[in-house]
Amino acid sequence: MSETWMIAGAWLAAGLTVFLFSFLYKDNPFFKIAEHLYLGAGMGWWFQVYLYNIWEPKVWKPLLNYDWTVLIPSILGLSLVTQFIPRISWISRYGFTFMMGYGAGLAIPAGLSTDFITQIGGTIKPLSAMASSTPPAIFNSLLVAFGVICVLFYFFFSVEHKGAVKRVSNMGIYFLMIYFGAAFGNTVMARFSLLYGRFDDLYTFSAGQYLYATQFIIVGMIIYFALHGFLTKGKKEAEAAH
């Protein structure tokens, strides 16, 4: 890649990063540019992904090789597009019905297996090795089982949560909050890692090799905001006076 393209890429990356961060100050034209560019680029990206990863290998190429079976899912898929023509939009129901039926048929056995049977088995299994477990491990297993029952009580909608049920349900909430706290910390750490990545890029693009892209963009935006604030101040005061 030539140096010019490297510099152009650096300016684009630094510019879009700073434009998106500028939303922290307020909504502004730079953010709008980045937002709409992102939207368009995202759509374009997914369009080519669908075209080259799905349509071409799974529909077009098999059809060229006389594999007519792909016509069945293709027609069902195309039936969804009839939504746009009110007169024949009823055809789309066939596609939707197939999708819902297929989805339910696939999800129900898997859900029963993973949401019920595996959960129960996973909760009671550690106690099967109780004879060889240490007291902390046994306590841990019992705590998990107790937590499972309490949390499930919280999500039990068929009885009013009063008296003993309320106490068990409240215990469930404590268990949930402990989990949510841990999950929050974990995710925030991951987000900070992403933020460092952006800062690292901005720092890299602030070098002379990239013609001080970061500094120029930030300074340019500050000048814009200052000027914009100064020029619209008078208008705002006039509007307020009216």
Next chain:
Amino acid sequence: MIKNKLLFTLVLSLLTAAGVLSAPAAGADKGNKSPAQPPITGLTAADMPYDVGGTVLLAWDALASVPPGTVYQVFVSSLETGGWIKAGDYPADGVKPSSEIELPFWAWRGSKTRSALRVEVGELFAYKVTTERKSALCLALEKSSLLRAILSRLQGQGLFGGAGKPEPYTRVIEYKDGIPLNFKVVAELAGKQATAVQVKGSTASNWFRLDRLNNLLLLIVIVIVFFWAVSHAKRKGLFIRRIAGLDAIDEAIGRATEMGKPIYYVPGIGGMSGISTIASSFILGEVSQKVAQYDSQIKVPHYDPIVMTVCKEVVKQAFLEAGRPDSYRDDINFFVSQDQFSYAASVDGMISREKPAAVFFMGYFMAESLLLAEVGATSGAIQIAGTDVESQLPFFFTACDYTLIGEELYAAGAYLSKEPMLLSALKVQDFGKLLVMVSVFFGIILVAVGAKLHWDPFIEVILNLFKAY
């Protein structure tokens, strides 16, 4: 002279014979250093039961002791003689008795005196075929000399270089169950081999998975409970406890009506097959009905075009049921993007510009949850969220006024509409939860007692009942 020669030859022959006879066998000498490999007997090849096919179960008589370091080599062939393909090397310490095959007690009774090995043959017999594909242009060129002339003229000018030439097309020919296959097993240790007698076997795809009988029984029980709940709900109605977050929906819509600002309903980034998205569409129906009644405004930005199509119908129906079909507009539901962060950036932009009075986040959310909820909170909207993605719930807790946690989202549709069908579904969920609670409670007691008293078969039976296969 001749006599002497004969005598010498005779003596030499005798000495040689004595030497040969008295010499220890070379193999026997070597055998003293490493033990002989015990033979593999009783080899059988049967279809692996209750699977999708392509797997065979090899079994042979278990040896009292297998020399450490022994490796079983499995060979498979579709020919009567030769054509052996190596299916894999299996260290002897990884080969278990057939009684330890991962199948429940009601579906499989193995033996401790037989060693068993699952061998997948499906991939071994799949192969690729590359053919030349003639495109429509190719076929047209074969027929039309005019087209050929035009194309050659264009190609002479450097255009459409590869056009009109057949392209290679590769297809994978997959293995089909039922083909008779030959198997042989070779036990190898330090270069010494013991080979079992070649056996025949084939694989089959099984229609019924007896190992999942526990799943089927549970499903039947749930279906029975569901039908009972439906009939009960229609006759007497069913009770649902109060859900705090949902009581705030009226407040949020009322606020939006008073302020004359729109309501944003964000159904998340899930597909229509997601349970949370289905639940979200039920809630959208109820919210839309109230919006129509209050003559307020609602906007539903979408990530998934199929969800959008379903939601369009839901909102249309809700306006119709509220007696306000005239207020319905097609642009209430609109598509934004199918890229997660483009969608988040765009919805954030809309929320920050339009400053809605209320924002609902109901459905499946991932990393965009905080990006959306934070902007909604900054814009001063009353926010009600609900998702079953537990990793995102903390963000909604911090940024929203009310949050529906997991199951509460599923319950919301039933709670708001009081539809007998939805109420019944909720009752079935409650039944499932009750079943889990009771099973966990009694399961831990029984397993703990079994472990204390060393009733291993009893523990095995309980664990088999609650195992997904």
